[in-house]
Amino acid sequence: MNLSISDNATFVESASRRNLQRLFMLRNVLTVFLLFAALSLAFLNIPLPKLPIGITMSGMLLLNLITWRRLQNPENISELELLAQLLGDIAALTVLFYYTGGYSNPFVWMYLLPPTVAAVALPRVHAWLLTAVAVACYSALVFFYVPLSHLHMHYIEGRNLDIHLVGMWMGFVVSAGIVAFFVARIGQNLRDYDRLIAVAREGALESERMMALGTLAASAAHELGTPLATMAILTREMQLDIEHPEEAEDDLASKLNILSTQIGRCKEILSSLSASSGADRAGAGQALTISAFLRSTIARWQDTRPATILDFSQMPFVHDPQIFTDRTLSQALQNLLDNAADASPERITMQAEWNEKGLFLKIRDYGTGFSTEAAAKAGTPFFTSKNEHGLGLGLYLTRAILARYNATLALDNQADGGVLTQVYLPLNQLKISI
Numbered sequence: 001m002n003l004s005i006s007d008n009a010t011f012v013e014s015a016s017r018r019n020l021q022r023l024f025m026l027r028n029v030l031t032v033f034l035l036f037a038a039l040s041l042a043f044l045n046i047p048l049p050k051l052p053i054g055i056t057m058s059g060m061l062l063l064n065l066i067t068w069r070r071l072q073n074p075e076n077i078s079e080l081e082l083l084a085q086l087l088g089d090i091a092a093l094t095v096l097f098y099y100t101g102g103y104s105n106p107f108v109w110m111y112l113l114p115p116t117v118a119a120v121a122l123p124r125v126h127a128w129l130l131t132a133v134a135v136a137c138y139s140a141l142v143f144f145y146v147p148l149s150h151l152h153m154h155y156i157e158g159r160n161l162d163i164h165l166v167g168m169w170m171g172f173v174v175s176a177g178i179v180a181f182f183v184a185r186i187g188q189n190l191r192d193y194d195r196l197i198a199v200a201r202e203g204a205l206e207s208e209r210m211m212a213l214g215t216l217a218a219s220a221a222h223e224l225g226t227p228l229a230t231m232a233i234l235t236r237e238m239q240l241d242i243e244h245p246e247e248a249e250d251d252l253a254s255k256l257n258i259l260s261t262q263i264g265r266c267k268e269i270l271s272s273l274s275a276s277s278g279a280d281r282a283g284a285g286q287a288l289t290i291s292a293f294l295r296s297t298i299a300r301w302q303d304t305r306p307a308t309i310l311d312f313s314q315m316p317f318v319h320d321p322q323i324f325t326d327r328t329l330s331q332a333l334q335n336l337l338d339n340a341a342d343a344s345p346e347r348i349t350m351q352a353e354w355n356e357k358g359l360f361l362k363i364r365d366y367g368t369g370f371s372t373e374a375a376a377k378a379g380t381p382f383f384t385s386k387n388e389h390g391l392g393l394g395l396y397l398t399r400a401i402l403a404r405y406n407a408t409l410a411l412d413n414q415a416d417g418g419v420l421t422q423v424y425l426p427l428n429q430l431k432i433s434i
Helices: 005-013 015-043 050-072 079-098 108-121 124-143 163-243 252-271 278-283 290-304 327-343 372-377 394-404
Strands: 153-156 159-162 285-289 309-314 322-326 347-354 358-364 408-413 419-426
Touching: 015 050, 015 079, 015 108, 015 163, 050 079, 079 108, 079 124, 108 124, 108 163, 163 252, 252 290, 285 290, 290 309, 290 322, 290 327, 290 347, 322 327, 327 347, 327 358, 327 394, 327 419, 394 408
Parallel strands: 309 347
Antiparallel strands: 153 159, 285 322, 347 358, 358 419, 408 419
């Protein structure tokens, strides 16, 4: 049996309808059984209070007619409606048992059926409420009822029959059939739920893989902007050198070296999106100590922003745990460094400290800070404060990546200018036990 995600939605939406159908079928069974029992006793010439029984049975049939009409249009079937119908069933059974022997009635076991349905179809509070009502009604019938002593023994065709025991036998047969039928249906529903949960879990894992790959692709596209901008600047400078060779300096080799480095950087970024291994690289990672991870991230970033001075400091910590990180986390930190360098091209600072629980990072730029509008919209897709030079995706992607690690990100304007970016990264999911 193949179930799709749309099947899952349909299955969940029809839960109320299936619960109402169960109640409808169960009430039909009970009504038919009670009518059969009443006719059997009438055939044996055992007098019964016909008016109360007739009114009670008519009420159950009317309630089932209402239920049948609701099944034709099952929208907005609430749990309170199911609770009210089950309370109506208990009320009908209580009236019926009151006039037919009270707690000694062999069919008093029927009080178990409404709480059973509630346990399957309703929340725990409603199920316990219905159970309490059923117990209270049963207990009241111990003291208040119309006795039917003639139901115990009856003489027919030369044999003494205990009608109470016969009724208990009939009750066992019917209850066994109801349990077999409804428990089998409930078991099938549980198996269907298990299949749906398995399908949903597979879909969630696939969505997570696709999201990781999409985040990697978007981050790579954003990351390409920096080396491409550097290459564009160097290309224009080299064109000017060619047009005015007398003004050219002896730094042509240096420019070519930077250009070659940026091209290699672009190739490295694009290789992460290759068709053969892109999906694997999106979720792949490596084990590094925290200090090694930070040094690697900073080195990769400085290859693309050599003109910006980064003052990096880390608080000494006796333990340097190994963590397992993927490429996207490094890209998220590089995006934050890029934003700081865009606001303060000459110099930025970065501080790192960690303990057994988490990694704390502070990145400070010395630019003009956020305007009121930029502070309100920071991190929303395609919003940028860099005029035409920004895509408006860096901070948005960073937030999305950090959210996968349950990390927090805060950006605050500083009184003396610039923005302080603070990141807290919990290590409980990243740290490798040795």
